[in-house]
Amino acid sequence: MRSAALLLSITLLTSVQCIKLRRTEFNVLISSRQSLILFTADGCRECDRVQRVLDDVSPVLSETAIASVNCNEEPVVCDDAQVFTVPTVKYTIGNSELVTYKEGSDASSIVKYIERQSGPPVVDLGNQSHIDFARLSRVAVVAFLGPSGIEEARKEFNTIAERWRAHYSFGSVDRLDKNSAQHSIAVYMREEEHPTYYSGPFRVDDIEAFLQGATQPLIREFDPSSYEQAIADKKPLGQIFFSKHAEQSELVKSLIPVAKEYKDQLTFMTILVSDFPNRAEKMHLSKDLKYGFAIADHYGRAYPMSTTTLSANRIKKHISAFLAGSLKPAIKSEPVPQAPTLPPFVTKLVGSNFDDFVYDKSRDVLVEFHVPWCQYCTDLHKVMNELGSQYAKSGLTDKIALATINVDGNDVPLEIDSYPSLRLYRAGDNGIASFQGDFTQMLTVEQLDTFISKNRVKVNNSNRRVAMYEAMSPNKVGVAHSVKMGYITVLFRQATGLANATTIWNGSGDLIAMISYLAGTLFAAGHLLIFGPTAIKLLAKIRRNDADAPSTESLELWLKMHATRSFVVDSPAVLCFIVGLLNATECLR
Structure with missing residues (x-):
């Protein structure tokens, strides 16, 4: 019954004074008429003081609805209205757009503010002192209009004032400022001693751009x-x-x-x-x-x-x-963990060693930001550890590092608003890439690897020397193929006495070279069938120099992770065959 009566009074534009609003009533009020709304909370003494001031001025402001919202009772309303602290007073002309009231919280200031909204957007100051006018408001904007082109300039200024009248006071005088030979604008701010002047074109966009900068207080x-x-x-x-x-x-x-x-x-x-x-x-x-x-x-x-x-x-x-640069930052930090007897695949960071570890320009670093109560975070550590283990087996620990840090117990130099949060700190420029994936299901090793590969620093493939087999099997047979200048170069090495034997096959019929080539090609073909379409797509991208082509390092990582675990036979041939397709100059051992 109460809501129906209040909604009816709002609709009929009858007096609505000092009423506590619920959500529905609030939405109807701000979308239908000029209103001044106080946002409060339980136990807020300053809220009570401002409420008493609004009660006192309500008879004078009979055309303006004055109401309040308790943020303890209506948190959604306060969130939607972007109320961050109480007391907060907001004003609307009835178009659902709320403007934070920033003038004084005394009765006189409130009345003058509402009267300013009800009158013309620009006050014609006539013979009135523009300095006296400026002192009445927190921010006052005064236009000095000379005799030539005055009507066009006034029209542009009025348009600006209509848009921003709820924020600032606007006044004009039909004369030029003593320090200017053309139309100009002065912005007076209560906290500052001198005004800020504008003497550019009297166009709406230009003036608005000026106001946004000039009205920004020195201390926000x-x-x-x-x-x-x-x-x-x-x-x-x-x-x-x-x-x-x-x-x-x-x-x-x-x-x-x-x-x-x-x-x-x-x-x-x-x-x-x-x-x-x-x-x-x-x-x-x-x-x-x-x-x-x-x-x-x-x-x-x-x-x-x-x-x-x-x-x-x-x-x-x-x-x-x-x-x-003579001050040192204060950093909340847990104790630095004791070094384990075996190298961990995921490093536990704390506040005091975060910067040194993460901003190491020689490698990419994936960091998981977590809190102790996040079970998903704990489970994700296991996935990261598995990925780190694979990187270690592939000899990539000097190029990619994985780490975690507890944000509850340690300061970190960025804002983290959800957990877990994953950031990749790139080698070289220390640029940061944020993982934007879905955490509804547990991430996989492949998903983390894909994120790292896509966001690592790209390296010019033509300038890289590829030596894949050395990291995988340095003591076994090595066969390298390089497709270049219309023929295949075979670098043949064997641990049983032929370590320095190098032959070139270009159809000459050399038996050792031919056997090496055929064996390598068969191994390569078998592996390519196992790898499937993914390998072919990667190779095609690199050969075309596509913008999203992986770097040689990324390809090396992919091969080491997938080739070695998908085929039990040692695979120097397939690696070197891939190198050949990349137009690399050599593949050693």
Whole structure:
């Protein structure tokens, strides 16, 4: 009955004031009329204070629906609305699009904000001081319109204001700025002393691009969304931690000069510890601190400041030391495991040795990131161990390494949000490839091998020297075939006294060479039949130099894994026959 009455009042645009919404009511409200919605949670004192302010202003804002959502009771609503902390106030004109309210939480600021949404998108300032106008809002955008082409410029500016009025205040004056000879725009931000100017073309796209950069505060407020944007800047993060919401404004003002000085080197953010305690712990700071500062580098490594007394000078010294490379990161790490008596096929990493092992440029490294409670992760270790065993038998341990690390007990220099997570760190450039496969069923050795082979650093086949048989059977007969210049070269070696005998068969009738060739060809043909279509496809790709052709190393790995276990007879001939098809110059032993 309650929901029906409320939905009816929403539909009829009658007064809706200070009502706690359920999910259905929330969806109807934000899609039908101008609304101001407070998102709260149980036990939140600041939420109660903001609720009282909204109760006080509700009679004045009779055309605006004012309501609340308890995130403990309606978590899905809060997730869909991207509410990361409480209290959060969001505004909508009734089109289902929510804009986070960022002005003051006092009655006067709220009323002025709603009045601004109800009036024209651009305030004609006339003789009013644009400086006084700018002081009324967190961000104010003022257009200086001269006498020539004023109507066209005004039209473009009005279009921008209509789109962004819920975010910023817009005003205009019919004169040019004293420092410009043409139309211009100034952006005033409450935290900054001087405005940012734009004097480019008065076109919607150009002005929007300018606003997106000019309205980005020097010190941003941390939440998952703003964090992603900050990471996209590809700069280290200077994180300012504080414990009381009321202290944020003064804290930001005191540190603006520091942020301005280092804005090209760092991205700065404020973090309320009670909202994001895990972030403080990740930066090796106590979640009970009053103030704190820490830098996160490109890899997410933490460089916390040892003192909890914040001042501009202390932070500047810490930043200078970081930029000079004289600080060492704080890394949570389990003890380094004791070296086993036999070489393991999968290496157990910890926080303190992760970087040295993974960023070894001489080899590819597959790492499984796991947590102790993940049974799938534990079972996957066995599959990785089997793959590692095969790599060891093939003599590839110096080229490919397999490792695991417990993310619960160790810091890792990247964000891991699901378990298990697999990353391949490529040799050479240390580029990272993420496994995007399906974990609903246990991965197989072949799937892991395919992922590694596809994502390893590609090597120019024409520049590689192939020596496959040496790794497999160095003390037995070796026959190599190289198809080149229209004939077959046979390099014949035998451990029984003919180690240095080398003959060439090109149809001359040399008996030893002919027998060697025929034996090798028969072995090769037999193996190719066993390998089936896969081998033929690989060879065709390499001969055509296809973009997705495997490297010689990948082919070597495939052959060693499949040829040796699918045929009991030692197979130098088939390996050398393959080399011949690759147009390799030689195949030794």
